[in-house]
Amino acid sequence: MSVNYGSKRVVTGAHYGLRDWLAQRITGALFALLTFIVLAKVLLTSGPLGYEGWAAIFSPQWMKALTFAVFVALAYHIWIGMRDIWMDYVKPAGIRLVLHVFTIVWLVACLGWAVQVLWRL
Amino acid sequence: MPELTQKRPEFRNINAIKDLTTYRLPPAGWVSILHRVSGALMFLLLPLIVWLFDTSVSSEISHDVFQSAFSAGIGFVPGVLVKLVVLAIIWAYLHHLIAGLRHLYMDVNHAVSKEFGKSSALFTLVLSIGLTVVLGAKLFGLY
Numbered sequence: 001m002s003v004n005y006g007s008k009r010v011v012t013g014a015h016y017g018l019r020d021w022l023a024q025r026i027t028g029a030l031f032a033l034l035t036f037i038v039l040a041k042v043l044l045t046s047g048p049l050g051y052e053g054w055a056a057i058f059s060p061q062w063m064k065a066l067t068f069a070v071f072v073a074l075a076y077h078i079w080i081g082m083r084d085i086w087m088d089y090v091k092p093a094g095i096r097l098v099l100h101v102f103t104i105v106w107l108v109a110c111l112g113w114a115v116q117v118l119w120r121l
Numbered sequence: 122m123p124e125l126t127q128k129r130p131e132f133r134n135i136n137a138i139k140d141l142t143t144y145r146l147p148p149a150g151w152v153s154i155l156h157r158v159s160g161a162l163m164f165l166l167l168p169l170i171v172w173l174f175d176t177s178v179s180s181e182i183s184h185d186v187f188q189s190a191f192s193a194g195i196g197f198v199p200g201v202l203v204k205l206v207v208l209a210i211i212w213a214y215l216h217h218l219i220a221g222l223r224h225l226y227m228d229v230n231h232a233v234s235k236e237f238g239k240s241s242a243l244f245t246l247v248l249s250i251g252l253t254v255v256l257g258a259k260l261f262g263l264y
Contacts, residue, residue: 028221051184081157085161117175
């Protein structure tokens with residue numbers, strides 16, 4: 001390793017260190033919270049769950065709003081994680097750019113679909 | 122004294138097949154790489170996960186499609202393959218969740234010691250694989 005400070009400093013990487021580290025944890029904790037809420041609702045449903053019981057879990061307005069917010073947070077969580085993976089293993093800038101674009105399109109498409117499912121309930 | 126500074130071996134361009142298989146990871150290392158693997162797996166299977174959510178919750182008719190995908194299969198995909206892929210999602214989610222909660226616990230408590238790293242890693246592996254076995258047995262109708 002040669003000089004890596006001042007004007008010689010290597011400026012590569014994402015540069016969102018603390019912000020994304022913290023966002024990764026908060027969005028992860030939010031999804032864990034949603035998991036436990038859904039799990040509690042499943043366990044509190046009397047009798048076999050079936051379609052009615054399962055749909056009833058997501059039908060209250062507050063649950064839709066919460067699930068919507070958590071889905072958006074989750075998409076950001078996945079973006080940070082996948083970007084970390086691409087940054088670690090894929091060095092050529094062109095291929096990395098293609099993979100980044102693929103990741104964003106993949107995520108936004110899935111998010112749009114999930115949100116549609118949620119709000120038409 | 123140029124002889125004293127012996128040339129140290131350099132390892133570059135690690136060969137995924139020849140070199141990675143010789144690595145002997147500690148439990149915390151396994152939890153770490155599996156956290157990454159499980160996350161990437163769920164990312165790639167995300168359309169399937171949304172499809173499972175869509176068909177299971179949208180209507181009674183779609184719920185029947187959802188259920189028959191596991192028993193009779195869907196399209197050209199046999200039901201047992203659907204079950205295996207869903208089992209992989211179950212493992213990936215459990216591992217990612219428990220390993221993530223381990224991260225949060227360590228961050229909040231500053232519980233950074235070699236011993237805790239090892240014991241919590243073993244706890245993560247045992248719990249995620251154990252719960253996967255329990256839920257997998259249910260998925261394949263063993264009880």
